[in-house]
Amino acid sequence: MYPFIYRRPASVADAVRQFEAGDDSSYISGGHTLLPTLKARLAAPTDMIDLTALPELKGIEETDEGRILIRGGTVHADVAASALVREKIPVLAGLAGSIGDRHVRHRGTIGGSVANNDPAADYPSAVLALDGIVVTDRRRVAADDYFTGLYETCREPGEIVIGVEFPVPLSAGYAKFRNLASRYALAACFVARTTSGIRVAVTGAYNTGVTRTAAFEAALAGDFSAEALDALDIDPEDMLSDPAATGAYRANLVKILARRAVAHQGEVLIYK
């Protein structure tokens, strides 16, 4: 790792001030993506601003509108174990419990995942399929406008993810095929029946990062069954292609996973 100055702010506002005062600042939360990145010398921030101790970023609650707000600093293990999340959106709790491994889930946070938008991360698919709202220190952004590409979001420099609000869906299902080495999704589909319609979000597979599959959504709106997807195919050109899986392999996988997520609403299916 290149040297940096470690800073521990007292509040979110203080963190933003410290970020702006630094030369080339970075926030750190669980650090389970950032620290490996720094070890590989793929980034060299001058100022490391630690968000992990901020109470404003901790906790899970139900909002007045009936949405579930998970604050950004909440670790995956706490989402997986939350009685509220398990009652209202059990598939979201199951998804959190499928991230990385036990020790990773003790450190990694939803805010870090959503801020980083790794193309194979789990949470972005849930935020997008559930029509979530990303709440930052300066605005509220609909998921459709928030994720903008591989590792890209609409966040401005220094903008902190305070939390994510999830509307409670009518039902949801998540099916993931894991890369055995990295434990990230080789491809995963989150299919939700929401009050605003059927939403299908795919992570790990599209070369645009987390992406909705419009053709699947349209077919499922008419007939919510696995068979409704039979005649549809994903274009391999739209997929990531790497030594773990070709575009054609991922295109096939996305369809299979989508079918299973439809057929198994209320469940989290993890294949490895």
Add this chain to the structure above:
Amino acid sequence: MITVSMMVNGDAVSRDVEDETLLVDYLREALGLTGTHVGCDTTQCGCCTIHLDGISAKSCTVLAAQAEGRAVTTIEGLAQDGKLHPMQEAFRDCHGLQCGFCTPGQIMAGAELIRTWEGPLDEHQVRDEMEGNLCRCTGYHNIVKAILQAHAETRATVDA
């Protein structure tokens, strides 16, 4: 340089280290507690597993500064009053190791698992929960056996 202070195995410690020091390096280099191993340094293998306020974490992926003011337990702190922890005893009984390199991490992970697990624990669950600890020798069979044995013994003691 920053001063980082914490409780390690029940003792208050404080060292001046570079800001970017990882917790595992703080333990190994600054404190000389070399029982915590570095296997992969990429958050995969779990050899560096410690307890941070009682919860398992991979210490190669935590900054030392992030543990400021917190309580860390390493493999050196697991035995109490000269008596092995039930997980250490079970690893010895079941021969849950071969070369031993991953063993500190396996034992720390297993100890945290059985302390926090609610309800019955079966082999399948142990294998799932121990996914973050890799062993290149044993095929895991005796590791899983040891964890189940320690869980059963600890449960029997609590119930008695």
